[in-house]
Amino acid sequence: MEPSFPNYLLSKQSVDDRALNKDVLNALKANLPSEPFRIIEVGAGIGTMLKRLICWDVIRNVEYVLVDEMRENIEYARAWIPQFAGEAGLRVEGSGRDRLRLSDNERDIRIQLAQADVFDFVKTKPPPADVLIAHAFLDLLPLPESLPNLFSLTKRLAWLTINFDGVTTFKPTIDATLDEIIERLYHQTMDTRATGGDSKSGRHLFGYLHNAGAEILAAGASDWVVYPLNGKYPHDEAFFLNFILTFLEKSLEKHPELSGDDLRHWLRKRRAQIERGELVYIAHQMDFLARV
Ligand SMILES: C[S@@+](CC[C@H](N)C(=O)[O-])C[C@H]1O[C@@H](n2cnc3c(N)ncnc32)[C@H](O)[C@@H]1O
16 A cells, blocks of 8 residues: 555554444434434545445435545545445445435435535534534644534534544553653644644543533543454554554654654664564544534
8 A cells, every 4th residue: 555644544444443432333323313414524534434334324314524624635535435335336426526425225325525624614604514523633623722613513413533542552562761752752742733632632522522512422432452463464454553653753753852763763663563463552542422
């Protein structure tokens, strides 16, 4: 696989499938209004959550709006959604560049693709959704001040998943002190990004949601746990792990508290652990279902 962002999102699917908190997902299913209803997903990437909700039979007759600021993602989604829908036996119709319709005898999913910064999208005052989805996205935004804007997109529910919560672990240990420094500085970079971010968004969301007037209906852990089975990573998870190390490298390569040599040496060892099918990676995250 080429190291592109859409390919990273593809490789992340099986990790997210395992990680998503199934109690929170069951609460979502129990609280969904009767179909047809409207979903807006923000920071939707290439549409992997849309695919998951179709494949897991959570949605059958909905309007689904995908918003993402990255042109590459939306272009990828335009080609990829028809591909997986066709493979799932769905009829695919397109109208214009931004509308797709997936259907069969039981399903009718009407999709709108929007390439936009989410806050610009909010300013267009789109008809509010019944369900707002933000998956692996909230922890990239300025919190809590983004929540009222995001919540203007929904009149009922918000399903807020894979919110990072302050724990990254790589095993086996290379050097306990260096491992600890790298993990700590990596979290620090999430808190100091110019565009926002919160390395403890999971635990903070309890208070932030309450203060934003939302009622938490369910919450639970949704940790990424990536590990080899018989020395091999399932699906594209070796690619996923390498991509995570590249994120970490880009975030830390110019960090004043870490020598470039130490980081390079550490990354070389971690990449060799992936090659040998030894590396275990855990990221603690949290999912929420809230009534807005
Ligand atoms: C970690 S990715 C998750 C993508 C997708 N939810 C998934 O899990 O496959 C975060 C996504 O948020 C998008 N993003 C970041 N900031 C954004 C903003 N201000 N407005 C819209 N999208 C944004 C990025 O382009 C990226 O696709």
